[in-house]
Structure formats: C-alpha cells, structure tokens
Amino acid sequence: MKNISTIEFHTGSKEELLPNFASDFPYIASRVEFDKYMGSFVPWHWHKAVELFYMQSGVLEYYTPKGKQVFPAGSGGMVNSNVLHMTRPLAESGKSIQLLHIFDTSFIAGQQGNLIEQSYITPIIAVPQLEIIPLYPDHPEQSQLLNTIRESFQLSEDDFGYEIKLRGVLSDIWLQLLSMSRPMLDEKGAYDKINDKVKLMMIYIHEHYSEKISISEIASAAFSSERECFRAFHDCLHTTPVDYIKRYRLQIACHMLAKSRETITFISHACGLGSNSYFGKVFREYIGCTPIEYRHKWQDSDI
Template sequence: MAKTKHDLMKDASEIVHYDTAGIPLYVKSDVLSEYPGMRAICHWHDDLEFIRIRKGEMYYRVNSQTILLKEGDCLIVNSRQLHYGYSRGQKECLFLCILVHPLFFSGNITLYERYIRPFTESDGTGFLYFPHGAQYPGMDTQDVSSDISRLLEKAAALRNGGQPGYELEIVGLMHILLGRLISLGLLVPDPDTGYGISRPDPDSAAQRAMVSFLYQNYSGRITLDEIAAAGHVSRSKCCRIFQKYLHQSPVDFLNSYRLEVSRRLLSETSLSVTETATSCGFSHLSYFSKLFGECYGCTPKEYRKRQ
C-alpha cells in the first residue's frame, strides 16, 4: 500500500492538493497506518484543519501542546500552526480530515473581517478541541462534538458522492459549522470559561523558523549553532524548544526528516542507496543504513524492493 506523504515547501508549509483545482477544499478519510511510522511530518498551512476521530485514538501535537484524540472527538487546528498526528502505542486510528482555506469564507468581506479573521489571526487560539460528550453553555440537546461530527460527515458524504455542485453544499455546511461555533461563543473562545481554548505560544515563531531552516538545508552539514541562529535563540534554548514542540532533539528531528526524504527517493527515483544517503545529508552509509533500519524495520535495499 502506498504511504501517505505531505509535500512541503522549504518553509515547512504543506503544499495542499485540493480536491478540485481552484477550490481551496480538501476532504479525505484517512488511516494512520498509511503514514510512515504511523506519524505525520511536522508541518503547517494556511488552511483551517478539521479532524474527527472515527475509530481508535491518536495523539495530535499543535505547537507545544499534545491532545489525545479519542473516538468521536473533534479538533479544529487554526491557520499557520505547526502540527502533526502520531499513533499511541502503534495502534490504528481512522479519522476524517477536512482542510478549508480561510478565503473560503471571504465572499462577504464584512462577515470575514468580523468573524473569521479575528480567529485565524488570534495569537492565543492554536486549536479548538471538542471531546466527545462534553457539554457547553447553550447546548441543551447534544454535545458540540456530535454537532460538528454530523456536519463534517455530511461534507465527506457529499465529497464521496461527487454530484455536480457538491462543493457548494460543502461551502454551506462549513458556514453553518462556523456559525454554530460563533453563536456559542466558541470560535474565539472566552478566557473566562476556558472552553476549547489553547494557550498562547511565544516560542512558535522561533520553532517554525528552525524547522523551516532544517527543511531547506537538510542535504548539507548542519550544526546546532546554525539551527539556533535560524530561530534567533541560544543553543540551549534551541534544544528546549525542540523538546517542547517535538519531544526530540534538533539532531534527532533532522535525522527523522532526512529518513523521510530518503524513503521517498528510494520509492520514486533510481538513485543508488549511496547516492540517496548523500543526497539526504548522511556522510556515512553505515550510519544511514542503521538509522533507516531502526525507523522502517528493513534495510534501504529491502525497502526499495517492496515498493
């Protein structure tokens, strides 16, 4: 089975392949095991991301915060936030992912400026988390996650049906969803209640800059001083930020990304194993093979044969 991959720009932003060219909408039923190591690459994009857990559970990291998402939970990741999902104990997770660009809601500039832009440009709202069954003020009949789930699943059904004009119906559903959250005071959460709110993250800009630097320069020799300089922080602060956001050292994160790139090269090019290792910044073939085996459970040559 082909593995799911994220195509990234050099600044770590994802190149989102929308369902229809010119319409900033992406709807996919996803399976965590389709990702290498059951883990997505850390990335960001301008789109709002809507996640619904259909079966199982997984961890979701947004900036420096980790959320354990369980069946029925919903998560909205704000625009331009570093994020990725990964398995809990290598367990499977089935989930729905919908990406919608904020400009999707800009048909009326007054409504966009009043309701959407304050959310997407909010420093303190990296994500909104809606646990299954949680009750909120103003919701007497059902929990918010069930309401969101119903709208997201209807959008997925429309996408799968593929009838002419389905995009317009999804546009309507997403407006209803955000309108519902706005009416409940949840789109830009109230700090006094704490519903759905995430903490402001002062180190997010530095982390994004350092990750972008690694994505741009992974093929060459990189020092810790250079990584820290990219984020305008000290070496020790650099290491603390990587642990805070990614639970990895800068070097371990760099090697993880190099291995992901090498996996793609082995699958999609005719480069030799040695050429692949060199292209990904590994100066010693034995070290590359060792790390590759630890990550993917086979040698680079064996991996290529399986593709």
C-alpha cells in the same frame, strides 16, 4: 476525496504543499490511512488553511506546541491556521483512518476584510492560545456537531451545486465551533514569537538537510542564540534540534526509497546520513526495518 500517503512542502515558505489547492477553490478533502502513510505518522508541519477532521477508526495523537491530545474513533476537531502540529496513531488501536476538510477561511468568509471575516473568522484564527478545538462524542453538543462533520464527507463532487452546499455546511460547522470556543476566546493570551522562530529554524533544516548542520547555524537562521534554539525545539516540538534533523533526514530517505530507484548508498549521502552502515543502523532504530525492506514494502505494493 484524495487518499494521502505522504507530505510535501512549498519550496519557499516550507508550509505543507496541499495538492489541488486552487485560489478560486481553496479547499481539499483528504483521507489518511496511517498504515499506508510513509513512516505511519504525519511529521511536524503547518499551513495557513484550517484543518477540520473526523476520526473514522483507530486512535490518533495530535501534538502541538502546547502538548498532546488524543482522538479516538468518532471524535474530531479543528486545527487552527498556521499551528505547528504532527499526528501519530496509537499502535495498539488498530487501523487508524482520518477524514479531513482543509480549506482557506476565505472559502467561507469571502472577500478579505469584509464583515463576515471580522465578525466570525478572525476571532478564532487570531487567538494564539487556540491551537485545536477538540470535539468528543460523550458531550451532547459536540456529538451533534461531530455527526454534521461526518455527514459532510458524504457530499459528492458530482452533485449539482456541490460547491455551494459544501460552503454552506462548512459555514454552519464554523459558526458552531465559534460558539463552543467562546470561553477560550475570552481568555487573554499573548502571541508567542517562539513559534515563528522555530519555523525559521525548521525551514533552514529543510533547505540544508543534505549538508553538515551546526546548532549555531540553525539558531542564526532565526536570529537566536544556541540556548534559544534548544529551548524553541524543546517547547514547540518536544524534541532536540539534533533529533529533529535526524528524523527529517529519515523522512526524506523514506520518500526516496519509495519513489526512486537510486541506490541505498546514494540515498544515504543525499539525505546527509553518511555511510551505509550508519544509515542502516539509524533507519532500523527509527523506522523498524532496513532501508531495503522498506523499499520492497513500498515499491512492491499498490499503495
């Protein structure tokens, strides 16, 4: 299981870049300790792979376009394919640790278009209103499934037949999730194209964050008006385009401060945050410390 402390993106699609995710074994197991995660939260992102998770400790907030759900220790759930989401631990909840199975559904379905995919996979991943399937231990049926998810992280790569055992347990979990989510699957919901538009706008920002960016340029990237741009960010990401740009630039700055020896001046300009004084002011406001303090924290540790 890989310990994750930062998020990276594919150059083209800007989906999350999943380390060691291979076409012949489209699966990774991750462990996130949020006090060791850059910025202490996971920023807005999406990926084609589904995300099955279990909260080992602490309390985690999951944000999606439809709102927020809270997951305390012992709870868990599944984030659907291509769903925009971000996660943030509650500060007063203590050390938050999350365990994740992230896998392409082909890992359990097999060949694309086959009967298993049509009957058991597509009914979940093709439903626009099904962003997250939450699981809580106070519900007997969900509690049993949560135990299965928790125990699945104990499988060892060194065990004989590990890959088959893993596919078997994930298939069993998926079948139970399908059964539990049937009431939601029967609800009629139209696909909201605003999700695709906001992804295009996010991609534009990710590609041009070091430059001056106007709202009209962001909107044009998704063939939208400025009014639609503001609405898309408000409805999907619960923020403004300007604030998203600022937060993304700070995210890049945090990565550069932790991973490089570039000067503060170089980093502030490279991230599109201008002068040292403005960079320092905004950094402290959002991150809670100065850029130099942040660099010392990350470069002087073994995290």
